[in-house]
Amino acid sequence: MNKTESLKKKLLGTPYFIWSVIFILVPLGMVFYYGLTDRSGVFTLANVLAISTPEHSKALWIALFLSVIATVICLLLAYPLAMILSRQKNGRQSFIVLIFILPMWMNFLLRTLAWQTLLEKTGVINSILEFLHLPALNIINTPYAIILGMVYNFLPFMVLPIYNALSKIDINVINAARDLGANGLQVFLKITLPLSIPGIISGITMVFIPALTTFVISKLLGGSKILLIGNVIEEEFTQASNWHLGSGLSIVLMLFIIINMLLTAAFDKDGEGSFL
Amino acid sequence: MKKVLIDLKNISKSFDGQMVLDDLNLYIRENEFLTLLGPSGCGKTTTLRILGGFESPDKGSVIFDGKDITKLPPNKRQLNTVFQRYALFTHMTIAENIAFGLKIKKKSKAYIDDKIKYALKLVNLDGFENRMPDSLSGGQQQRIAIARAIVNEPEVLLLDEPLGALDLKLRQDMQYELIRLKNELGITFIYVTHDQEEALTMSDTIVVMNQGYIQQIGSPEKIYNEPENAFVADFIGDSNIINATMIEDKLVEIFGTRFPCVDTGFGKNKPVDVVIRPEDVILSSPAAGRLKGVVTHLIFKGVHYEMEVTACGYEWLVHSTGMYPVGTEVGIDVDPFNIQIMNKPASEDEEAVGTNE
Numbered sequence: 156m157n158k159t160e161s162l163k164k165k166l167l168g169t170p171y172f173i174w175s176v177i178f179i180l181v182p183l184g185m186v187f188y189y190g191l192t193d194r195s196g197v198f199t200l201a202n203v204l205a206i207s208t209p210e211h212s213k214a215l216w217i218a219l220f221l222s223v224i225a226t227v228i229c230l231l232l233a234y235p236l237a238m239i240l241s242r243q244k245n246g247r248q249s250f251i252v253l254i255f256i257l258p259m260w261m262n263f264l265l266r267t268l269a270w271q272t273l274l275e276k277t278g279v280i281n282s283i284l285e286f287l288h289l290p291a292l293n294i295i296n297t298p299y300a301i302i303l304g305m306v307y308n309f310l311p312f313m314v315l316p317i318y319n320a321l322s323k324i325d326i327n328v329i330n331a332a333r334d335l336g337a338n339g340l341q342v343f344l345k346i347t348l349p350l351s352i353p354g355i356i357s358g359i360t361m362v363f364i365p366a367l368t369t370f371v372i373s374k375l376l377g378g379s380k381i382l383l384i385g386n387v388i389e390e391e392f393t394q395a396s397n398w399h400l401g402s403g404l405s406i407v408l409m410l411f412i413i414i415n416m417l418l419t420a421a422f423d424k425d426g427e428g429s430f431l
Numbered sequence: 432m433k434k435v436l437i438d439l440k441n442i443s444k445s446f447d448g449q450m451v452l453d454d455l456n457l458y459i460r461e462n463e464f465l466t467l468l469g470p471s472g473c474g475k476t477t478t479l480r481i482l483g484g485f486e487s488p489d490k491g492s493v494i495f496d497g498k499d500i501t502k503l504p505p506n507k508r509q510l511n512t513v514f515q516r517y518a519l520f521t522h523m524t525i526a527e528n529i530a531f532g533l534k535i536k537k538k539s540k541a542y543i544d545d546k547i548k549y550a551l552k553l554v555n556l557d558g559f560e561n562r563m564p565d566s567l568s569g570g571q572q573q574r575i576a577i578a579r580a581i582v583n584e585p586e587v588l589l590l591d592e593p594l595g596a597l598d599l600k601l602r603q604d605m606q607y608e609l610i611r612l613k614n615e616l617g618i619t620f621i622y623v624t625h626d627q628e629e630a631l632t633m634s635d636t637i638v639v640m641n642q643g644y645i646q647q648i649g650s651p652e653k654i655y656n657e658p659e660n661a662f663v664a665d666f667i668g669d670s671n672i673i674n675a676t677m678i679e680d681k682l683v684e685i686f687g688t689r690f691p692c693v694d695t696g697f698g699k700n701k702p703v704d705v706v707i708r709p710e711d712v713i714l715s716s717p718a719a720g721r722l723k724g725v726v727t728h729l730i731f732k733g734v735h736y737e738m739e740v741t742a743c744g745y746e747w748l749v750h751s752t753g754m755y756p757v758g759t760e761v762g763i764d765v766d767p768f769n770i771q772i773m774n775k776p777a778s779e780d781e782e783a784v785g786t787n788e
Contacts, residue, residue: 327518330485331576333505334512335532335583345531349522 190402202403218383222366225305229362233313241321296378304372312361320354356422433461442491453643466622466630469640475623483512510587511580517572519564526560532583550578570601587619627667664706675705686743694772704773709750711769720762726755
């Protein structure tokens with residue numbers, strides 16, 4: 156490559172570079188600055204270590220616990236769905252994919268608020284159940300409602316990468332396995348599942364990270380009774396105005412996300428499963 | 432004659448209302464190299480897929496070694512397939528690929544290791560055990576696909592255009608490789624291709640197909656020298672296909688001139704198609720030939736000259752080692768045994784001349 160060409164490429168990259176600096180690097184730097192200093196601007200690890208206090212670590216564990224459960228449920232729901240989807244004829248495939256993406260066009264907050272209305276003690280679902288003389292469903296303001304909200308909101312992010320990975324598998328590879336004597340279960344365990352792992356991994360990342368960091372779902376569907384780490388951090392910023400503690404806890408959360416990303420990178424070397 | 436191993440009886444298959452195979456009957460003998468040859472859409476791949484168990488016929492039955500296997504799933508059939516684009520398991524090493532079928536059958540580790548060694552040696556890829564499929568060239572991948580199939584000791588190997596994705600030189604090498612393999616293994620090969628040269632080189636028997644019908648079954652020599660209809664003549668090699676009239680047994684009239692031939696049994700004064708291969712056209716001085724013509728094109732092809740000669744309003748394709756410059760008046764003659772007489776297609780269904788690839 157000659158010099159002018161490389162210069163041109165650099166020039167084209169400038170807007171993205173400026174964007175990254177302003178919206179990624181600067182905020183990140185600020186988080187680290189606030190997280191590692193106290194109000195007088197002196198370096199301290201206290202904000203990060205504050206995660207070990209009972210109320211903070213409890214919030215972290217609940218968040219981890221609920222998001223793991225939500226991720227597992229998403230995976231169990233999404234895999235068969237993606238399989239069915241990948242086996243449809245082309246025209247119908249894109250239609251079903253559209254149906255899945257459609258709710259994602261609506262605001263995330265609105266969708267979650269809708270669930271609040273549906274699940275309320277005197278909400279839509281309970282009215283119908285009452286009408287049918289069935290026992291009422293009392294899951295609003297419980298961890299179940301939070302998991303439901305997570306699964307509902309993040310399911311498409313699990314379905315799409317898995318679907319993407321599955322539809323890349325050559326039908327003749329499946330046929331070859333059957334030809335060599337494998338039955339349906341063996342084909343699935345030895346061929347389909349291993350070949351779709353990049354999709355699974357990237358689906359897990361795309362569900363687990365937003366689930367772990369959410370504070371909206373827990374706020375709207377969990378009432379104020381269940382605090383996730385996301386809620387704690389949010390409150391430090393909005394109510395307690397303690398940016399230092401909020402940033403310190405954010406750094407801890409970031410650690411978990413980085414661990415997750417590293418695991419993903421290790422499994423998904425070719426970037427095959429990435430959808431977005 | 433060797434015994435019949437596979438018998439396809441009255442096989443019909445259509446996709447979305449489109450008839451792909453119509454009442455196909457075909458038997459395959461043990462230890463035979465049989466090629467299904469035809470243009471795309473002729474039904475050759477569908478026939479192979481029905482044999483492999485990946486499609487089930489709408490009508491008819493597949494008899495394997497005396498047993499009806501029409502409804503048997505692929506994993507229960509004693510035949511293995513080599514797919515067009517190799518279809519290797521990309522997440523496994525070469526050794527794991529080859530071992531796949533044997534592990535399913537729960538063979539011992541020692542047996543499997545032996546077989547992997549043997550198969551890799553057979554396809555000239557010793558020492559490739561721990562490589563990944565992606566790191567191999569197309570030709571190597573195809574040989575692994577063959578190795579993966581033959582370690583299972585199938586009685587029949589189905590090959591679906593296995594050389595289609597390879598370049599010319601590699602394809603020719605692989606053709607000899609396949610003949611050698613077939614002789615070493617002593618099993619039946621059923622080979623699908625649209626490449627007539629490939630079919631002529633490797634096969635014991637060629638089945639020429641078009642539009643879901645079998646056009647002709649025979650040895651390569653028979654298919655080439657005595658095509659039964661215009662489609663076969665046109666599809667296999669270059670040929671001059673000419674409207675003619677059979678005057679009587681052993682006498683045919685081509686462009687108003689009578690030629691002695693060797694065919695009998697076509698009746699008297701009956702319209703027929705005549706096939707004359709370009710290398711069988713004899714050029715001479717205008718006075719010496721039965722027909723007179725003028726050379727209109729001349730190309731040097733290495734082994735021979737390719738000429739086009741216009742005579743009686745027809746462009747004759749001629750291959751000859753003798754050269755006649757463009758514009759030369761020449762005489763045309765054909766030896767009686769080089770004139771192949773064919774019946775005109777009797778019905779629409781039999782009308783065989785389709786679009787070539």
